[in-house]
Amino acid sequence: MPLPELHGPGTANHMGDMIEFVTVSSANLTARNRVAALxxxxxxxxxxxxxxxxxxxxxxxxxxxxxMAPTFIELELQEEWAEEALASVAEDGDSSAIIDEAVKQYQSWLDEDSAGRRDALKNVREHSRIRREVRQHYMSLYS
Known part of the structure; x- marks a missing residue:
């Protein structure tokens, strides 16, 4: 998959290899290694x-x-959570470590069994409630 001038006119060309199906370790998918996301x-x-x-x-x-809707919502909210965590710390901090910790916190919060949040993501009617709860929770952590 060609990705010409990925970062704007005059920048380097990239490509994505979509021929071979392989599993990639999450450790190799760090924000520093990533050049694009769909x-x-x-x-x-x-x-x-x-x-x-x-x-x-x-x-x-x-x-x-x-x-895919439940996954899209989950990832959208995870990104918001991580951005809020980053915004709450000094700029000289290790952003990768902050993001990693924020993602762990978010995933743990989603998995709290008593609330059933991850299962609620499967129901589109619950998405606005989950969005509200996520935003309230990360604001209480990082504001």
Whole structure:
């Protein structure tokens, strides 16, 4: 997948290798190593193309989105949580360590069994409630 001038006109060209399916260790996916991330639509189009390439079955993007919506919301809120954590500390701190700790806190908060938050993400009607709770919680931690 060509990524020409990824960071703007006159910048380096990059490419993504979409031929080989391999598992990558999370340790190799640090913010420092990352040069790009797909938008939600980009993820959906990539999934649609991969399924079509392997099966010749063309599914609508809406079908993929209905399955991915809980993950998209989870990641959106995780990013907000990490950004709030970063904003609350001095600029000379180790941003990777701050982000790693914030992600751990967020995932632990989601997994608190008594609240059932992770399961609630599977229900689109619960998304606004979960968003509200996440924002209230990270504001109480970092403000």
């Amino acid at each position: 938008s939600d639509d980009g993820v959906l189009i990539l999934q649609q193309r991969m399924v079509f390439t392997q099966t010749r079955l063309l599914l609508s993007l809406d079908r993929f989105h209905s399955q």
